[in-house]
Amino acid sequence: MLEKLTLHNFKSHKLTELNFDNSRLHGLVGKNSAGKTSVLQALHYPSMLINVSFDRIFQYEKERLKFLQFITTIGEKNVSVTASGYWLNSSKQHWDFFYSYEPDNVSNRPFKVTFNINGNSYNWNPHTGFAKNESKIPPSLKNTIYLKLIASNLAKPAYSDKITPRVEFDGSGLAPTLDFLRDEAPDKFQLIEEMLRRIVPNVRKVGIRRAKVPVIRKRLIEVDGRSISYDETQEMTGQEVVLDMNTGERISAHAISEGTMLTLGLLTVLMNPTQPNLVLLDDVEQGLHPQAQRQLMTVFKEIIAENPNLQIIFSTHSPYIIDELVPSQVHILNNSNSGFTIAKRLDEHPDVEWAKQTLTTGEFWDAEGEDWVVEGEVSG
Known part of the structure; x- marks a missing residue:
């Protein structure tokens, strides 16, 4: 401590x-x-x-x-x-x-x-x-984790090829992290959902659905014996957060209030099995x-x-x-x-x-x- x-x-x-x-x-x-x-x-x-x-x-x-x-x-x-x-x-x-x-x-x-x-x-x-x-x-x-979460990043569909995804400093990567927790640590996922409902009572359920995500990857090509790097954009199948609210079901995260998304991101970090x-x-x-x-x-x-x-x-x-x-x-x-x-x-x-x-x-x-x-x- x-x-x-x-x-x-x-x-x-x-x-x-x-x-x-x-x-x-x-x-x-x-x-x-x-x-x-x-x-x-x-x-x-x-x-x-x-x-x-x-x-x-x-x-x-x-x-x-x-x-x-x-x-x-x-x-x-x-x-x-x-x-x-x-x-x-x-x-x-x-x-x-x-x-x-x-x-x-x-x-x-x-x-x-x-x-x-x-x-x-x-x-x-x-x-x-x-x-x-x-x-x-x-x-x-x-x-140690330092967070300055941005609601728009938390709401954005994301893709991760990491074995254990995590929410980044700015809120990126929330959807893959929640998807991982839902499958690998369902008790933690349930706690996140319950705590979110206590803080934002209008929330009924947290969900994740598949979504197309553009991913930029670095590539190398040989030109006249020299290696030149360039960016290549690929469309990958990632995840997007959706929430069931009192006002409707399966509402996309980008239509949810900033406070709700910021709270969800914070709870996801705090309740992660590999807790900081x-x-x-x-x-x-x-x-x-x-x-x-x-x-x-x-x-x-x-x-x-x-x-x-x-x-x-x-x-x-x-x-x-x-x-x-x-x-x-x-x-x-x-x-x-x-x-x-x-x-x-x-x-x-x-x-x-x-x-x-x-x-x-x-x-x-x-x-x-x-x-x-x-x-x-x-x-x-």
């Missing part, structure tokens, strides 16, 4: 420290451009480093420089992120994970990635990864009625209770979502006069004990806003 995250020179985070309580459900709130999405991205990058080879993430020096320019605080030359926590087992092994970039013209190895388990240190090689030590990597970071350990969600309340937002949070809590290794961190602008949390689960982000992000937990507010007796968590946040977070901070 992730307990602490420290960002140094990461985008707007000059030096930000977040401490997570043991609830495994945490909300990030704040004004636009306050740095909420950056927190989620900082947690996602370790998973990319672990699961994808160095060459695939930073193929060329030019691309590496663009990437680093994008994530490093303006005017700074180095960036680092440290995450720490523990495994939920009898011995409660503690771990921490660190990655950084600092220009180094001598060794030509500016990237540094290390993790420690109970005092034992393991270093990441930019060409071979963690090699034999990979199994010891904190699963809270290794099995850390789920990072951007704008979790998209398209949902306040009552549905509250029910979504109830479902989150139930899923977490059934899965002791699951942790969910999300950003939101909704007081109805925050109403379902306690102050220690809410992280308030704001920008100082110099533009850097400052973060505090809502339970750090001086009036929190009074508020617990008088207001809901969402009402407290809505009334106090974010300005108190930066009061007394020195600009610079």
